[in-house]
Amino acid sequence: MDIYEKLTDCLKDVRRFTDFEPQVALVLGSGLGDYADGIKQECVVDYKEIKGFPISTVPGHAGCFVFGYVGDVKVVCMKGRVHYYEGYPISDVVMGVRLMCLMGAKTVLLTNASGGINSSFKAGDFMILKDHISCFAPNPLIGPNVEQLGTRFPDMSHVYDEDLRQILKDSAKELSVDIKEGVYVQLTGPSFESPAEIQMLKTLGADAVGMSTVVEAICANHMGRKVAGVSCVCNMAAGIQKTPLTHDEVQAAAAEAAPKFKALITRTIEKIGEMK
16 A cells, blocks of 8 residues: 555545644644643544554553644644654654644644753753754655655755744743754654764764654655754753653643643744734
8 A cells, every 4th residue: 555545545534524624733742732631622633543644652652542622723633753763664653743634734843852962951941943953754655656745856955944933932932931943853763862962963063962843844844834843951961961861751841831841832832823
């Protein structure tokens, strides 16, 4: 079965439960999944109800699409993403974002938990993605181009929409939330990076590192969607601090930052709804 056929079959399964057409698609990263619990929900579709759809196996990542409203804006939340390190092919890793776009979403907001490389960062900071670097994760567009989704050679000069980045900055200012802006790098995981790898990434110009997001942004951009990304810096990367890194630490830091994150995302989505 080719990629587009698999996607359309998944979409048919979703449509058995709801015909909801979202304006905004939101991917919720580690420790941030409960944001979806606070929206005005219309429908929840478990990934297990969608034939052929990959199931998240990571603690802190539930497995469902949540449809509903943030203010007057129609959204679909991906509560739990799939990562390449879980053993799925890269085409499955990006299936959720592609599917939400096919549901109708024109704007894609990507969130994640990351390790801080920039020495001016601290745990609990938020960083708007202004650009990205992909290291070792395969490009999700490798293979025959899916013509129904986008062009063979998509431009990557402006993946992260400048208007959306400004909305994030304005929202943060209104809420008195300190926010950074920088370059995010995706590695495969699941092991955390070595101190030498972090020094390499720092030399390349990376400000934060994680195990997701870039491949999703590539696919959303390929489909012509507006993309924005926000990273919650949940720990300082290996070699930047001396203590060992753990997933529990990441989840705990994300949970502590969650109230500010929720407010920031809510205000941002409301402002997107106000855009003409």
